[in-house]
Amino acid sequence: MERTLQQVNTILNLAKLTESDIKKESHVLQFIPQILDSKQVKLLEVNKDTLEYIKSGECLFIKGGEDAHVVVCSNSKTFEFKEAETSNSLLLMPSLNHGKLIEATESRTLKKQEVFGVYHTYYEMRLTKPKLQSLRNALAKYPYKGKNSELSKDAVGLSFTELKNIIQASEEEIINRLEEIPAAKIRGKWRLLDVGFLFGWVSYLDSILREKQLSLEEVTPLNVEDWMGLYDIADVNSKCMSLFMEVDDDSLKWKSAAVSQLFALYLLPELRAFDSKDFFTAWQQSMPVGVTANEEDLNGVALVDYDSTPSLVKYLPEFELPEDINERLDILFRNRTKWTLQAITPYVQPLTDNNLNVAALLTKYARSSNINGVKYYSSKYITQTE
Amino acid sequence: MLLFVLICNLSFKNYNSRIITITYNYWLQYFYEGKCKSSSNQFQGDLETKSEEALGSKLIGDLHFNHEGHPIMIIGHHILHGKVQDLDKPLVVITKENDNVPDENNVTYGVTAVIKKKMIFKTRPKPIVGEMIKKL
Numbered sequence: 001m002e003r004t005l006q007q008v009n010t011i012l013n014l015a016k017l018t019e020s021d022i023k024k025e026s027h028v029l030q031f032i033p034q035i036l037d038s039k040q041v042k043l044l045e046v047n048k049d050t051l052e053y054i055k056s057g058e059c060l061f062i063k064g065g066e067d068a069h070v071v072v073c074s075n076s077k078t079f080e081f082k083e084a085e086t087s088n089s090l091l092l093m094p095s096l097n098h099g100k101l102i103e104a105t106e107s108r109t110l111k112k113q114e115v116f117g118v119y120h121t122y123y124e125m126r127l128t129k130p131k132l133q134s135l136r137n138a139l140a141k142y143p144y145k146g147k148n149s150e151l152s153k154d155a156v157g158l159s160f161t162e163l164k165n166i167i168q169a170s171e172e173e174i175i176n177r178l179e180e181i182p183a184a185k186i187r188g189k190w191r192l193l194d195v196g197f198l199f200g201w202v203s204y205l206d207s208i209l210r211e212k213q214l215s216l217e218e219v220t221p222l223n224v225e226d227w228m229g230l231y232d233i234a235d236v237n238s239k240c241m242s243l244f245m246e247v248d249d250d251s252l253k254w255k256s257a258a259v260s261q262l263f264a265l266y267l268l269p270e271l272r273a274f275d276s277k278d279f280f281t282a283w284q285q286s287m288p289v290g291v292t293a294n295e296e297d298l299n300g301v302a303l304v305d306y307d308s309t310p311s312l313v314k315y316l317p318e319f320e321l322p323e324d325i326n327e328r329l330d331i332l333f334r335n336r337t338k339w340t341l342q343a344i345t346p347y348v349q350p351l352t353d354n355n356l357n358v359a360a361l362l363t364k365y366a367r368s369s370n371i372n373g374v375k376y377y378s379s380k381y382i383t384q385t386e
Numbered sequence: 387m388l389l390f391v392l393i394c395n396l397s398f399k400n401y402n403s404r405i406i407t408i409t410y411n412y413w414l415q416y417f418y419e420g421k422c423k424s425s426s427n428q429f430q431g432d433l434e435t436k437s438e439e440a441l442g443s444k445l446i447g448d449l450h451f452n453h454e455g456h457p458i459m460i461i462g463h464h465i466l467h468g469k470v471q472d473l474d475k476p477l478v479v480i481t482k483e484n485d486n487v488p489d490e491n492n493v494t495y496g497v498t499a500v501i502k503k504k505m506i507f508k509t510r511p512k513p514i515v516g517e518m519i520k521k522l
Contacts, residue, residue, distance in 0.1 A: 008448050015465050022450040022458065029446040029459075039418065040482045042495070044405070045475045054478060054497055057402035064411030072405070083417070091446070092479070092501070115446060122477060123417075165408055 003028045005110045019108060027113040029093070036092065036117030043090070043122035050074065050125065063168045072125055076172035079125035090119040129353040130169030131323045132177045138166060139183050139192040146197050147232050157189030181319075184239040193239065199266040201240050202259060204231055206288035215290050220250050254290055260297035263287065268302055268315040276304055276311040300346025303335055318347050325351050325365050333379035338369070344377055401497040405480055410493075418482075418493060457505045466507035477501040 008026055009019065046054065053074055054060070061073045062081065070081040093115045142157040158166075160174075167174055182193040208227050209216060221241065228237040244262070246253045263286055268274060284293045295304065300318045305311060316335060321328045325348075332339065332347055341359070348358045362368065366377045407414065447461035459466040480495035 003445060003448075011448060011460055012450070015460055017450075017458070022452055025451075027449040029449055031441050031444050031446065033443045035441050041498075042480050043477045043501075044480050045477050047475055051476050051478070051500065054401060054403040059404045059406055062405060062407045062414070063409045064407075064414050065409070066411070068411065068413040070411065070413055070417075113449065118441065 003110070005108060008110055009108075024107065025109050025111060027111050029091075029113050029115050032114050032116055035115075038117075038119065038121070041117070043119055045084070045122055045124050047125070047127075050079075061170075063165075065168045069168070071128070071130065071168045073168075073170040076170050078128055078130040078169050078173060080128045082124045082126065083121060084124045085121050088120075090122070092116045092119065127354065129351075130167075130173055132167065132169055132173065133319065133323050135163065135167050135169070135174060135177055136181050136183075136192065136319055138163070139181075139190055142189070142191040143194040144184065144186055144191045144197060144236070145194045146200070147236075149197075155187035155189045157186065157191040159189055160185075163190060179242075182239070182243055184236050186233070186235065193236065195262070195265050195269075198240065198243070198262055201228070201231065201237075202244055202262065202288060203286075204228075210289060216245070216252050216254055216288075217290070219252060221247055221252060224252065254288060256291050256294075257297045259288060259291050260293045261301045263293070264298055264301050265317060268313065274313045274315075276306075276313045279313045296342075299343055305336065318350065321347065323351065325361060329365055329379065330381075333366075338371075338376040338378050340374065340376060399499070403497045404483075405495040405497070407493040414493075457507070459507055468505045468507035470503060470505050473502055473504055 005026075008028065012019065012022070050060075058075060062070065063073060064070050072079050072081045093113060138158060163174055164171060169177075178190065182198060183190055184193055185191075205224065205228060209219070224241060224245075225234070225237060228240075231237070241247065244255050244258050246255055260283075263283060267279065267282055267286070280293070280295075287293055298304065298313070301316070303314045303316050305314060314335060321331055328347065328351065332344065336343075341362075344362070345358050348361055352358055352361060356364065362377050365380065367380045369376050369378060447459050450458045450460075452458060455470065457468040457470065459468060477500075478497050479499040479501065481498045483494045483496050484492065
């Protein structure tokens with residue numbers, strides 16, 4: 001049976017209101033015969049940028065990971081995908097001329113207003129920094145040790161599409177990370193360039209330069225491409241150049257820190273903890289002409305422990321540490337009890353996001369102290385007995 | 387007892403944007419099914435699965451507007467005075483597509499509507515005196 005205006009007016013009066021209190025047009029709210037099924041139709045809360053992105057026709061991608069972790073990605077950003085429950089009932093209905101726009105009609109009218117469904121749940125997207133270590137780990141399963149060391153005729157590695165499927169990050173974030181790490185696309189598949197191979201590449205170029213009695217500054221990118229064209233394939237060579245050289249128009253310079261770190265990464269793993277005097281000697285001696293090894297370059301790669309006798313250099317590369325802040329700090333503080341900001345930054349920097357920078361993260365998850373005017377960070381939890 | 391009812395005004399449009407599932411995990415199973423388990427600490431408790439069939443075609447109540455443009459709803463024995471507000475963050479309505487495809491990795495949602503405004507109501511109990519109210 002249809003609801004009549006008389007019935008509506010009766011209720012209105014019982015509610016101690018009269019028709020002069022309200023606008024002439026009233027609505028009867030009624031559910032549609034088949035209301036929206038929450039399996040089929042869902043509500044997603046978005047911010048203004050994401051709404052514009054959606055309106056422009058771009059897609060979002062849901063990526064599930066281990067356990068319950070789910071992200072949703074645009075082309076350039078990654079969001080945590082979470083369910084939110086509200087104690088309110090959300091009734092969905094199409095646009096109504098809410099109050100202000102109702103034309104002043106002559107007579108009292110009653111309109112039917114459809115309600116499509118009721119919801120108690122919606123989904124939230126929270127901007128997050130993707131955990132991209134999985135990218136390096138995935139590629140490390142396919143190390144590239146040089147064109148002459150290839151075992152299989154078929155291309156091994158992961159295609160970019162496969163990477164987009166398994167890495168919980170947006171396309172742009174994956175591409176940016178691929179540029180930063182020693183990854184290269186070989187025969188269409190992405191792989192990680194082996195440390196030993198990279199060391200060999202730089203050393204080979206250095207030996208050519210020494211033979212010709214030239215410094216890197218005196219040669220051009222084209223020279224390097226030509227010489228290294230005999231050593232390995234073009235894509236690999238250009239990646240190595242981008243990793244270890246600064247290219248400015250036609251002039252070249254070694255990236256000192258990158259080369260030093262590479263050599264440390266190559267020398268250290270054999271022994272894990274190296275007598276520091278031996279290490280520093282070997283390290284400096286192996287450097288290409290024109291590159292000086294600085295102890296600071298070890299930041300993020302190794303730790304120098306002056307407290308032990310003899311003092312040791314410990315292999316501790318950032319990319320091998322867990323991505324959870326507490327787990328990472330635990331390992332760092334077990335290796336060294338007190339850290340300066342400068343020393344700990346390379347290890348903490350990758351875990352920062354829009355809201356928390358290095359200092360903020362350390363304030364939150366570590367304890368700071370002041371010794372002789374220098375600020376040190378130590379564990380919030382472990383009390384050192386030394 | 388406070389009861390907040392939000393009425394969200396949808397505006398329908400044909401959006402080309404899609405929400406596409408790339409990789410699947412067990413949480414997404416619950417997402418697709420519209421249920422959740424209280425054991426996972428991401429969720430905020432059990433959800434009731436409303437028996438949606440029971441609500442179809444049911445009358446909810448009357449909606450009026452006073453002269454200031456504020457909505458007034460009468461549901462059963464309650465008057466609810468409300469306000470029209472912008473949502474802090476817009477809600478988009480997403481609708482599952484290709485339902486016939488059983489492959490969970492292929493689940494895609496289309497964006498069917500955007501909600502930017504809401505009418506938010508709180509209850510005040512209102513006594514009903516005298517005659518019974520015939521509610522359909």
